[in-house]
Amino acid sequence: MSRRKALINLQRLKDSESELPILEKSLSNIDKYSEIRSENTDRVLRHRYVLIMINGMIGVALMCTELQLSWSVEQHSLEINKSTKILRSIIFILNLILCIQLVDYYLLLLSEVTHDWLTKRARGFRVTRINVLKSTKLGPLFWCEILVCSLQPLPFVSGEYAWYKDSKWGLLMWLRLYLFCRILRDFSPVYKLRFHIQKQLLRDIAPKFNWTLSLKYIISIAPILTYLTFTLVTLAVTGQWMYVFEREKNELFSFAVSVYISFLSMITGWPTDTYDEYNPQTFGGRSAAIVACIFGLLLLSFVIESFARLTQATSHQRPILNLVSLVEAQKKERESAARLIQLVWRRWRWQSSTNMSQNRSMFNSKEALFCVKYIEYAKTLSRMRRERRAIQSQCQESEPQPSIIEEIKTTLSNCEATKSDDLTSSKTIETLQLKIKSLEDNQTIMLAQLNQLIQMQQFQIQIQQNQHQQQQVHLQQQHPQAQSSPQQQPQVHIFNNENQFI
Template identity: 25%
Template sequence: SFVTDIMCILGILGIILMIIENEIAFSQINNNDTSCSWSIKIIISFTTIVLIGFIFQYHRLRISLDAINNSIGDSRATLTNKKIYLIVFEILICAIHPIPRSFPRRLKTSVENISSVSSASTSYSLSYIDIDIALGLPMFARVYLLCRFIMFHSHLFLDASSRSIGYLNQVSMDYFFLIKAYLQQWPIRCLTTFCIIVFLVGSWCLRACDYTSTNEHISMLDSMWLFIETFTTVGYGDIIPSTYCGRSIAAIIGLFGLLSTALLISVLIQKLLLNRWEKYVHNFVLNIQLEKERKIQAANIIKFSFQIWCMKKKNTSVCSISYFRAQRRLFQSIDLLLQIKQEQRKLIDSCVDQIDLISVQRNTSVETYEIKEQFKIMKVKMDNMEEKLVDMNMNINNIINDIQKTLNMLLNKVSK
C-alpha cells in the first residue's frame, strides 16, 4: 500500500508539472523554452526515474507474494510472458515525458524583430504538433495509478473475509470488480467523478493541440466549449480542431461521450425501476383491482345469462334486438373475464423473481434435509422395535416350551 501511494503521488505530480510547464511555454513565442520550464522538465525527469524505480519495487513485491501464495520457492518461476509484457508496457507508459533539452539562453530581440517575425509567420499545418505536447499528452495515461490507489484503499480489497469469500467462489477482487461494485453502490457519484475528470483532461488536451489563426493556442474556455460540443455529439461547428492531434483528441472524446451516455441511461433505468418491496405493493394493488373486475364480470355473466333465460321462457324471438343485445353483452363479459384471468396469471409470474426462486429453493432444501433426518430417526426406532419384537418372540417361545414341559410332567404324574 505504501508503494502504491508513492507511485500515485509521483504520477499525479508529474502530470501537474507537465501542465504547468506547457502553460509557461504557451505564453512564449513559438512555444520556446524558458529557464523556468527547463527546470520543471528536470523535476519531471527526476520524478519519472523515481516512479520507474517504485514500479520495479511494486512488481517485485507482487511476484514474491504470488510465489508465497502458490508455495513456490523461486519467485522467478511465477513470471509469465503476459506478466512480463504488462510490466514492460507499464514502464513505457510511465517513462514518456517531456525531455529537457539544451538550456535556453536569453536572446535580446528588439520589438521590431518580434513584430516582423509574428507578421511573417504562417499558420501551422494539420500535421504540426509540438514535441513537448507530443511527449506530454501520453502522461495522462498515468491516471491508472490513481485507480490502483483506490483499489488498495478499498474496504472490499482490504477485508480478509470478503477476499476469502471471493476466492472460494472464484471471484477475483481486482479493479474491474471494484468498479462494478462502486457503480452498483454509488452510480451517480462515480459517473459524475468520471465525467469531471474526462472534462478537465479533454479540455486541456484540446487547448494544447489546437491553434488560432495567429498560431496561438485556443483559450481554455473555447476548448471547454469544443469539448462539450464533441462530448454531447452536437457539433455546432463554430470551433473546430485545427490539427490532426486535435481531431484525434476530439474522436476519443466522442467515444467517451457515447460511453458516458450509455452509463447514464443505465443509471437512470436502475433508479426508475421499482425495488422488490415496491413491486410487491404495486402488484398487490393491481391484483385487488383485477379481482374486483373479475367479480363484476362474473356477476354480469350471471345477470345476462338470466336475462337470456327469461327471454327464452317468454318465447322472445331470437332475432329481436333485446335478445341480440343481451347475448352480445354475455359474450363480452365472458371474454373480459378470460382476459382478467390471464392478466392475473401474468401478474403472478412478474411478481416472482430470481430472489423468490432462490428463497423457495433454500426453504425446500431445508425441509428436505429435515425430512431426511426424520426418516433416519424413524429408521432407528423401527430397528429398535424390530429387535424388541424378536426378543419378545423368543421369550414367548421359551414360555410356551416351559408350559409344555410342565404339562407333560403333570400328565405323567396323573397317569401313574
C-alpha cells in the same frame, strides 16, 4: 512393501483418529492466519502503489510545465530551450524510477501468488525480476503498464525543431490516469474486506473484486460527487489538449477559453462550430472537442440512469405495488366472470320466454349474437385469470432480491463488527505457528521411522527367502530321487493392501 502402500496403511491406523479433532479445531485459526497475512500483504501493496501513483502524477505535472515553458509567445511556436531540456531529463529519470517501482510491485505480487500454491515445486520456486518478466499471468499486464508509463517527450534532444522532438508528445502521459483505478480498488472497503464477504457468501458465487465493483459501490453511495469529479477531470484533460493545439492557430485561444469550449461540447453535444471566434481549427483541437462531447453524453446517460433508478420502486415498495396490482387483477377477473354469468342468465331467460316457431330468423340472429358475446366474455375471463395467476406467482415466488451492491453493503456492516475480533487473534496465530512447526517436526520423525521399518521388513523377507532356498538345496542333496518327481512350488506369504495374510 513400497513406501506408498506403507503410507496408505499408516493413514488407516486407528491411532490417527485422535489427531483429527485437533485439525478440525485449528481450521478457523488457519483461516484467520491466512486473512491476516493477506491483509498485511495488501497493506504493503497499497503503500507501494501510492508511491507509484505519486511518481506518475509528478511526471504529468512536469509535462504540463514543460509544455508551458516551451511555448514562445514572440515566435508563436514551440522551441527547445534550456529549461525544457532539464525538465525532460527529470521526467526521464522519474520514468526509470517508475519502471523499477512497477517491477518491485509485481515482484511482491508474484511472490504472494506463488506461495499460495500448495505444491512442492512452488515452495522451492525463487521469485526474481526475470520471472516477473516471464510470467504468463501477470506478464501482459506488467508490460502494458510499462508501455503506458514510459510514454514521454523525447529527452536529451537539441538543435532545430522536428516532429519527433515535439513537446506535444507529452500529452500521452495523461494515460497515467489509469493509476487512480487501482488506487480506487485498493482503498475501497469492498476490496479490503473481500475475505469476510466471501465467508458471508459461501452458498452464492462471490463477485470479482476489481475496480469496476469498487466504482459501482462508490457510485451507489455518492453518485453526484463521483460524476462531478469525473466531469472536472475530463474538462482539465480536454481543455489542455485543445489549448496546446489551438494556440498555434489563434492567439486568443487561452487555457480558460479551451476549458470553456470543452464544457460547451460536453453540455450541448456539439463538438465543433460552437462559436465563430473560438472555433477549433486543428485536428488535435477538434479531436479534443469530440472526446469532450463523447464523455459528456456518457455522463448524461449516467445522470438519466440514476434519475430513473430514483423514480423506480425500492425493494420495500415493490411488494406493495405487486399486491395492489394483484388486487386490481382479481377485481377485473370477478367483473369478467360476472358479465359471463349475466350473459348466460339473459340467454336462458330469453329462450324460456320466446317461442322459436313464431320467428325463426330472429331467433337464429339473437342466438348468434349471444354466442359471439359468450366467446368474447370467456376469452376475457381466461386472459384475466392468466394475468392474476402471473401476478400472484410473482408476489409469492419472485420476490425482489437485493442487488450485489446492497448485499455487499450488508456484508460490510457485518464484517466491521467481526473485524475487531479478528485483530485480537494474533496470540492464537503465534500458538498455531508453533503447533504447525511441531507437527511438521513430528511428521519428519514419523517418516524416518517408517523408512527404517520398511527397510527392516525388506531385510527380514530377504533373510527368510535365503533360508528357504538353503532348506530346498539341503533336501535335494538328502533325497536325490525326488528330482525326477514334479517339484512343488514353494508357498510364499504375501501381505495385501488390507493387511491380511495370504
